[in-house]
Every structure is written in C-alpha cells, then in structure tokens.
Amino acid sequence: GTGEPSPGASACTSPGACGYPDADSTGPRIALERHDTGNMSIRKNGTVIKGWDIRGSLDVYADDVTIIDSRITSTNWWGINLRPGHSGLKVLHTTITAVPGKGPDNGGVNYAVSNMGGSSVEVGWCDISVFGNALSMGQGDLHDNYVHDLVAFRNQGGEWQHTDAVISGGGNKGRLTVRHNTLLNATPVDKGATAAIGLFADTGVVSSVVVEDNWLAGGAYTLYGGGPGATGIRVTGNVFSTQYHPAAGAYGPVTAWNAGGAGNVWKDNRMSDGRPVEPAP
Template sequence: MPPTPHTPVSRRLARLAPVALLAAGLTAVTLTGPAPAVPTADSQRAAATVGAFGKGQPSGVVVRRGPSREVGMRFSPKVDGKVVGVRYYKPLAWKAATPRSATLWSAKGKVLARTSIKPVAGAGWQSVRFSSRAKLTTGKLYVVSVHTRTKGIHAATPDGFAKGHSTAQLRVPRGRNGWTSVSDKPTFPTSQARGDANYWVDVRFKPGTSTQDPTPTPTPTPTPGGWPGPDNTGVPAGTVLAPYTGPCTITSARTISGADVLSKCQDALVIQTTGVVIEKSLVPGVWSIYGDGDSSVTITDSDVRAGAVSTAGIWGYNIKASRVDVTGGQHSFQCNNNCEVTDSWLHDQHNPDGGSFHNNAFISNGGHTMVVRHNTLHCTSILNSTDGGCSGDLSLFGDFDPIDDVTIDNNLFKANNSSISYCLYGGASSSKPYQATNVRVTNNVFERGANRRCGVYGPVTSFDSNASGNVWTNNTWDAGGAVTPSRG
C-alpha cells in the first residue's frame, strides 16, 4: 500500500531505492529555474541576444557531480555577429552549483573571451556577460564552456546531441558535440561527453555588426498550449521597477503597479482589505488571510519571491493570480476558499538542509471554489536527510474542512521522481477527516520523468471517481496515453 501524504519522505523512498537513488554521481531531476527576480540592465541585454536552445525548460535534465571539470559544446554561426556572453542552465538552487567561469574558444582551443562567475542562488537559466565582445565568422566552429566548482555540479541530458540544433543564426552539429575535461582550472574541453550529453551551455549571440543593444520588447501573453515558464510569466521583460513606498500590511484598496515591493517588505505583503490589485511587480509572499475571508487580492504578471518562510508564497482567501512566477515558501500557493490561478509557474519551494517541510506547488487543506487552470506545477524539492521533500505538485487534503468545487484543468504536472510520492492527491484520502466532492480533473498532462511514473509511486492517488460531482477526463502522459486515477 502506498504511504499517507505525511509519511516521512525517506521512508517512502527507501522502498523504491533502485528507482529513487541512481548511480553515484548521477541524480535524476527535472528542474526548472526562476526567471530573474528583477529585469536588470544585463537581463534586458540578454533578451536582445539569441542562443541555440531558446529559454524554455531543457528536457531530460540530470544532475552530475564529481571532480571539477570544464563542460561545453561546439557550435557555428550561420551569420556574422558577436558573442556578448554565455547562458548556462543551473540545475540546483545551491550557490555551490554555480560554475566558476565561462569561456568562448576557437575550435583549436584559443581563448576568445572569458569571465568569472559569482556564486548565485536559484536554479534555471543564468546569463553572464563578457567584458568585451568576440567577433565570429560565418561557418567556423567555436566552443563555449563553463568550469564547475569543486563539487563538479552541472546539468546534463544524455544523448542530448542525438539530433542537431539549428536556428536562423546558429547551428549546433549533430553527434559528438558535448565536450568535457576534468581539471582544477579552466581548460579547453577535449573529451567527448559521456553518452554525447548536452551540458546546456549556450552563447549569447548578437547577429550583425551593430554595437548597440536594441530596446527589448515586452514578453507577450502566452498562447494556448505553451506551458508557463520563464519566458511568459512574471514581470514582463523591459519593465522598470520603481521603489515601493506603501505599507507592508495593506488595509485599504489600492493598485500596486511596476513596483519593487520585495526590497521593502521582505517577509510578506499582508492583505487586510478587499480590492487590492498587484501588477507587473516584484513582491514577497502575498497573504490574504484576514478575518477568515474578509480580504481579497488580484495579482498578475508578477514575480513572487517568498524566500525562506514556512508558509506559502501565495496564501489565503479570495485570490486571483495570473501569469505569476512563484518561488520560495513551503508551498507555492495555498488556498483556503475562492482561489483562481491561471497561466502561472509554481516551482522551487523552500526546504532547507535540516528542515522537514512537506512541499507542494499548490495545496488546500480544506476549502471550496478553486480553479487551477493552465499552469506549470512543479514541486522541486529533493529528499534531504531529515525527511524534507515534496508531497505533490497539487495536493487536496481534507484536514480542516471538506474539499469541494475544484477545477483542475489543462495543467502540466512536472515529474520529481526523487521526492514526490504522487504528482496529484485528489482529496479522497482515508486518513483525512473530510473527503472531496465536485473535483473536476480535465485535460492535464503528466510528465513521466526518469522512472516513467511522474512521482515515486505514480501520477495520481486519492481520487474517488464515484464521489459526488468528481470528474476525470482526458488526462494524459506527456508522451501520449491516458493517465488512470487511483483511489489509493
């Protein structure tokens, strides 16, 4: 029998050690990373350059560890232009996972540009800039690489170069294209990658000969079918944030637009009234918990950076959120009653070493009237030594009140085979005092991940198809095929 949601994570995983614990030095993850918290001048310049891979979530990412090494790839420009810097995919939030340096090389190993990299927290695509630009010639081969720190942490996708990559400006040849060398200092990578892996090191290439950075254009509203992520959630690119001068506890209706609230209100923005609107802003946690339902907030096109708190990034009653990028907090979004979250990216929850949080991207411990539609839901925490880890991407638990009237439609449930028991808990757990009714789960996609099950035990549990008003329709795996619910 599968465990209850609050069984210590380490005990759950012990039963599936061959699945959950891979060979030493290779840990399976499917991580996404946060967009930059504030659109800095350098991130705006990055938006004006092009790369070989785009800015979406890399597929099939694993985390490799070991001795310090250089990792990178070969590429050639299809047009003349200049390289202004490097992009690299950082698979873990630890600062120790930050590379030490980035280098652009000629095909014969001559250094054309190099920069050191300061340790940064957070996972996902990161950008660095060279102090001078390196001019490239159409059709010639070049190598771009980063040098890892002492733990040797870097991202890799095995067989990532089984197919070539090509854009209008850049070409990455097929096969024998991932390169590495073990070294204590930056060195030209000369060994072919194990399994022809893609290490997700990319260039920031500016076609043509202009030395001016064009004005970046705002991020468009996401189109149907495109999953929310770093390119279509959060503060739109090019937005200039002004210092926030208002209160951190809001007691009268107001609109906060284009503001850096996080610098002033580092713990949370507490809503104690109705009619509050937040748009295109950088905010800490947003809590609408006043008077058991006497507050409300609408938040759009914003970054929520909840940080190291043991509560949720967005939490409470009467909340409407759209195109938000939420990181930090024990949970990304915790709903009591009357919540709607759409077109948003919930990821990278807080679970420190030594902690034992049970994380979720979206959770309700009892409540009614919820809509969760077209989001990327990703509980990213990895099992730690003190039973800390994920419960699920989305969890409905009847702990304090019945769960009722919930729409879960057209979401991407991301895999986490190292921590999540199930990607979805449907509210029908026999260990809870209240059971769920009128839960409609439709048109969702479940990522299989490394163990092909989304979670450690499977994609979904605690969903009672016979309960009043419950519906399960057209929920599929990312590679095709129906996902079948389980009562558990």
C-alpha cells in the same frame, strides 16, 4: 512560451514548448522601481501596487487590492497574505520569491500567496519560486502561473516541511480553479515532497475544485485528489510530466482519488509521453 501545442500532440518536451507557462510568459512586463517596504500591511480598500520591486511581504487587511507587474522578495512566512474578512485580491504578472535560508521558519518560507479569507482570490501570470507551499488556498482562481524551484527546509519543529506547488486544506466554501499553470515540485521525497497539487482534507471535506489543462510534475504523488468524501473535483486535460520521475511523482501520478464521489470527473489526463493517466481503483 513558444505557442500552443499542436493538435493531438502525444509527446511534449517542456512546458514552454507545449504552450504552458514558463519564465517567458509570467512575471512583470514593465520596468520596476525598488521599494524596501519590509513586511508591510495594506489597509486601504482598492489599493493598486504596480511596477514595484518589493523587498518585503504584503499583508492585506483590505478589499479589492491589486498587485500587478511587480516583484516581491520576501523573508516572511508569506509573500502576499489575504486576511480573514477581506476579499477581491488580485495578484497578476508578478514574480513572488524569497531568499533561501533567510525565512522565519528555521530559514524557510511557507506561502507565496495565502488566502485566509473566505472568498476567491485571483493569481494569474505569476512566476513563483522558493516557498514550500507556494499557492495556499481553499478557494481561488489560479491560472497561467509558473511555480518552480521550491526549496526544501526543516521547519521549526525539525521536520522536513511538506512542499506543494498548490495546496488546499479542505473545508472550503467556494470554488478552487487551477487552470493552465505549470506546477513543478522537484523536492526529493526524503526532504518533504508532497505534491504538485495537494488537495487535503486537513480542515474539512474537499469540494468544488477544477484542475484543468495544467503541466504537473514531481511530488511523492503529483496530485492528491482530496481523499474519501471529496466531491465536485474535476480533473481534465492535464499533462503529467516525467521530467523528475518516470511516473510523474516518485510513487505515481495520482493518489487519494475518490472515484465514487458525487460530481468527481477524471478525463483526458495523460503523461508527457502521451500515455493515458488513470487513478488506481
């Protein structure tokens, strides 16, 4: 990126020009060594993977695992997956991508980072592309990431896979924080676009989510806000970009916002051209 936005800047031209993550501020900072791991399981607590250029995926059955300054090119369902009962995963300064047409879901790939555990994971300064539902979790700390170039695909059921840069299915016990990311979903609506951030009550009520100071673009709607029953959703200081659609998303910037929900806050959100964004009543 090229630094912070000027105070009170009303219009922004690109994520990097406005201080948001892009290819220059994410991914590995050191030279990498190639590792053809294939689909590998990590079973030792405290494992650190650093400086690896991985051909394969990582399935984490351990606590306090760190993947840092690495690159993952997966042809599995996920790039990195944390299994139930495990905690402490950190994925930092890493590029996570896949090979379009080579994934297991009818050629598609589903999750760059998936948190199947019941506790938070940290994903920071990562460059993420291709995966249909890139960051999939109900609790975590997602910050300073660049999610872009999601690839549409028809899944094994023959339907266009719904695509989201960040997706949460609800029922979470902990907090999901989405702060200072660039989250792009350029997928056309007729090929499965859902959202840049999709908070859905698929497996339970959505609660305790912070969406703060992100650059968001694309989707049918750019943000799905959790729907009826959602509580503790704070959406503040985000930029909704017009780079794919005049209204940020094909149909608008936001839907499914529960204005009356306890602890729900909508504040200081604007379009990239400076217009304020308010949810429909």
